[in-house]
Amino acid sequence: MNKPIYKNAKYNIEDRVNDLLSRMTLEEKVMQLCSELPSNFIFNGEIDYTKLKSFGKNGYGRITQYSLVGLVSPQKIVKTSNSIQKFFIEETRLGIPIILQSESLVGYPGKEGTIFPSMLNLAATWEPSLVKKMAEIIGEECHAVGINTVMSPVVDISRDLRWGRCYETFGEDVYLTTQMGINYVKGIQSKNVSCIAKHFLGYAETQGGLNTAVTRLNKKELYEVFATPFEAMDKIANLDGMMASYSEIDGLPVGCNKEIIHDLLRKTMGFKGLLTSDGAAIWKIYDYFKIAQTYAEAGLLAKKAGLDTEIPVSGTYRHLTDFVKNNKLNEHIIDESVKRVLTIKFKLGLFEKPYIEEKNIFNQLTNNTKKKFSEQIAENSIVLLSNKEHILPITSNCTIGLIGPHANSKRYPISGYSYPAYIEMVQALKNKSNKDISFNGVIDEENKMQDSQSFNSMYNIFQNTDWNYLNNTNTIMQNIQATTLKEELETFYKLNYSMGCDITNTNFDDIENAYKIAQESDIIILTVGGNCGWVNVTIGEGKDRCTLDLPGLQQKLLSKLQMANKHIILIMYGTIYNISSTKNIKAILYAGLPGPYSGKAIANIIKGNANPSGKLPFTIPRSVGQIPIYYNHKVGSGYHSIGDKAMSTIFSGGYIDGIYSPLYPFGFGLSYTSFLISDINIKNKIIKLGDDIKLSCKIKNTGSFAGSEVVQIYYYFKEAHVIRPNKQLIAFQKITLKSNECKTILFTINTKQLGYYNEEMQFVIEPGMANLMIGTSSEDIIYQTNIQLIGNPLNIIGNRTYSSQNKII
Known part of the structure; x- marks a missing residue:
């Protein structure tokens, strides 16, 4: 008996898609637009096939946040991947494989995945080739465990440092972001893994720097600036998918904004790939923006506007059949979206090779060569902002007072959307401390009373014995071979150490001890800044700021140390913070979120074994009042329009209470050489x-x-x-x-x-x-x-x- 066309690889993808679509019932089509979380059918480490069959009997589109299955064991996620695919191929009528989808911002976020510096650090290298090589590694490791779609890269143009997700982006410039984005997509998709780039469109350009708030942009800028990286990734790297932004443009959330989706994305840009919602974004149309009377109506608005799929749980898209049967939705709209989903599945070869090789899995995951490469990126991303009297590198025989919350932490230099960040999330969920979690979809899914399973139950994936590992943060950080700046410096210098204060606490006890250490030392190295993730952090999704002040008592710590009248080398982690005085600060290094191997990278720069080469991918303001400030402002509307001195007319001029030029410009970075x-x-x-x-x-x-x-x-x-x-x-x-x-x-x-x-x-x-x-x-x-x-x-x-x-x- 001849194979049907859709099962015959000799036919082109378009013919296979059309053949399969012609065989599908309406219910089977709609299910391809739906998504579930692994916690909806995996309990205590095992698949509940009754649950799986209850939502997957007609096939299904995707499982998202799937890397959670791999937090404890790579063998476990590979075995689970194959079991899930086997169910959909053998136990459904048409045997359509499923997408297993994850984040991959700084690496495959499971056990044995290589962890890299943040995207903003990548941008600071100004080396697109590093991004491509990094993405190839991420793609290889995702593919090795069965993940075939990743929700990266983030190519939002980020011009407001108050926004908590700046670290996920490549900065403020459209051209630099475009080059980095193209290379990320090329790297990932070369390993037979699809990219869903985000967030389309203008997500970082929100009122007040607040997450998911209104985006105030005109049509010219929407395309010229904010859409350009997306279009370039599509045209140059054949991008498979995009994620619609949570935020509002001109009175409508992007997910139900026909002008953005149909007119700009499909017609002007010619994008033929998939457009998915962000996590619980359709729920936000109803509950947050309140432009639909019911959650179901929000789904109808999104579908009619052109949003293809709903994630992470399709509480409304699974009911699209009702709208078609009631003549409120044309089945042709469903068909167009199903075609996009199936095209990706055929392109990935899932119909021919749905299963993953289970043996030798460790050979395909992290190794010392990959970790060294992560360290190289970190080293190349460090930006030297100031180096008065050439205090760096420190080559003389001196005693260093190493002070600050980041100096002896293995976790703080690591980005959010990373393996440690996910472990912190599931720990918090298990401990019922949800109020600490800033991941939008967690709270939104929890609020959907009609969904008994949600993000809130992610911890149920794991067996009781798994928590012996998941609760042991020290072991986890040792396993990834992270080292601290203190560990790296004390092998070379005589070191006096004090934390001084933690990132956000208000305990003054250690500040006096830090001051004593400063007095006893020749040079002070002070590490300051924030930390990133979803739990107990200062930077991340939903962690926006209205000031650029150092968190907690860190400014008081700095002020106290300045009283010691010793030379200070300041290392700034996380994002950019303003400091009230530069007294005695002889050098400043912007480290960002350089990853688990940054201790050695920064130590090499301090010692002179490496020369800093990073350049700023954003503009550093003098104060929060200058925000938004960016180098490529329009003529007549920024600091270059004012010049070196304020204009003499009563109608134009600079700030009356401060300088209008930036503290450090875009593209700036010093070197030890000339x-x-x-x-x-x-x-x-x-x-x-x-x-x-x-x-x-x-x-x-x-x-x-x-x-x-x-x-x-x-x-x-x-x-x-x-x-x-x-x-x-x-x-x-x-x-x-x-x-x-x-x-x-x-x-x-x-x-x-x-x-x-x-x-x-x-x-x-x-x-x-x-x-x-x-x-x-x-x-x-x-x-x-x-x-x-x-x-x-x-x-x-x-x-x-x-x-x-x-x-x-």
């Missing part, structure tokens, strides 16, 4: 629209350390009839040079990178004069010149270029 950029050559300063801008420069390491510099190219179009940003990053190249070494960088920048909406709302490149700038940060511009673009205007919608082509010779 560089000279010379011999800048623009091949042709008159360029036809659609052709390439070609330029070259020499760069020489003129110092005594080997080191890396990032050459950055910025652009401003002078003759638009709409207001444009004062400058935009359009190319960059990081280069590593030995002392006295010199190389040439060739940049090729196609003019189709430079498009914008004109006054007629046409996305074009137009003739006119432009300013080309070359520098080492957005403010450190060493060369600029005018170029002339000629020819007829070109509408480049659907024909854009997203990346420059660079070559080092």
Whole structure:
């Protein structure tokens, strides 16, 4: 008997999808748009097949947050993956395999998964190749345990440091974010794992820096800035899916906003892939935004607007059949979404190879080489913001007073959405301390009274014996071989140590002890900042701020140590914090969330075994009152519009109570060595629209350390009839040079990178004069010149270029 077309790999994906769709009942179609949590059918470590059959008898779309099954054992998650697939292939009528979906922000978040620095740290490296290699590792490890879809990367343009999820992003710039996002998707999807990029659209640009609040953006910016990374990942890396943002745009949540989904995403951008809800986002349409009278109506609004699937539990999408039967929803809308789901399943080869090899699983997960690579990323991401009197590196024989909450912590330098963060979440759920959890979907799912199983019951997945491991944080951190800064420094220096204070507590007892240690030491290294995750943290989802003050007593600790009149090296973790005084602070390192192996990475920089090479992927304000502040502000609306001195008119000027320029600009970062950029050559300063801008420069390491510099190219179009940003990053190249070494960088920048909406709302490149700038940060511009673009205007919608082509010779 011949195989049906959908089971025959000789046919193309479109034919297989159409054949399978033609065989499906309405109920089977709707189930492909639905999602469940593993806690809905896994109890005490075992699959409850009665529960599985109760929701999966007609097939099913996906299981999400699936990595939870692997918190204790990689063998367990592999075995469970195969058992789940076997059920759907052998026990359902059409044998459609299921998507097993997880987060993967900084690695496969299960036992034996490699943990990497935060995305913001990745952005600070300015090395897209590192992102691709990291993503390949994440993809390999996810695939090895059966996870075939990951909800990453986060490519929100993040311009407000008050927002608690900045660490998940690649920063404030559209071009840098685009390059990082493209490489992340290429890396993951090369390992037969699908990406769902998030959050479409404008999620980070919310009122007051508050999570899920209104996004106030115009149509031009929505596409030019915020949609560009998504479009680029689709066009260049064949992105499989996107996640709709929680937030509101122009009076509607994105999940039921037809103008955003249909007009912008599908029509303008031409995206043919999957669009899923965020966790419990449809519930928010009803309960949070209150624009539907019932949860079921919220689902209908979302489906009619074009939202394909609902996660993490499909409390309303599983009832879409009722709306079709009652003539409130056209079955054609269901069909279009089912096609997108099935296309991904065929693309992943799940119909041919649904099962995972169970033997030798450890060989496919983390190892020392991968951990070393994570350390390398951490090292390359550290940004040296200040180094007065060249106090760093510390090479002399001196006594260091190491102080601060991060100095001897293995957990605090690790990002949220990580293996340790998930363990903290399930611990909190088990201990019924839900009020501490800032993960939106946890609380939202708990509020759905009609769902007896939700995030709130995730801890039920585990056997009682599993908690012997899950409750032992010290063992977990030892198993991933994390080391602290204290452990790494005390092997090289004479060290005096004091915590001084914890991140958020209000206990003054150790501050005096820290002061005594400072007095007894030659140099103070002070670690300050926040921590990240969902439980008892200062940064994360739902952990937004209205100040940039250091948490807890850390400012008081710093002020006390400044009284000791010793040189201070400040290391800032988490995000950016303002400090009230820089007295005695001779050096500042921005560490961010550099991961479990950052102790050695930072110690190498302090010792001079490594040269800091990170560059800021965001602008650092002087105070919270400057927010939002970003380098590529529009002409007339930012600090470059004011100039070095306030304008003399009564209508314009800077702040009357502070400086209006940033503390540190986008792209900034110091080195232990120095560089000279010379011999800048623009091949042709008159360029036809659609052709390439070609330029070259020499760069020489003129110092005594080997080191890396990032050459950055910025652009401003002078003759638009709409207001444009004062400058935009359009190319960059990081280069590593030995002392006295010199190389040439060739940049090729196609003019189709430079498009914008004109006054007629046409996305074009137009003739006119432009300013080309070359520098080492957005403010450190060493060369600029005018170029002339000629020819007829070109509408480049659907024909854009997203990346420059660079070559080092």
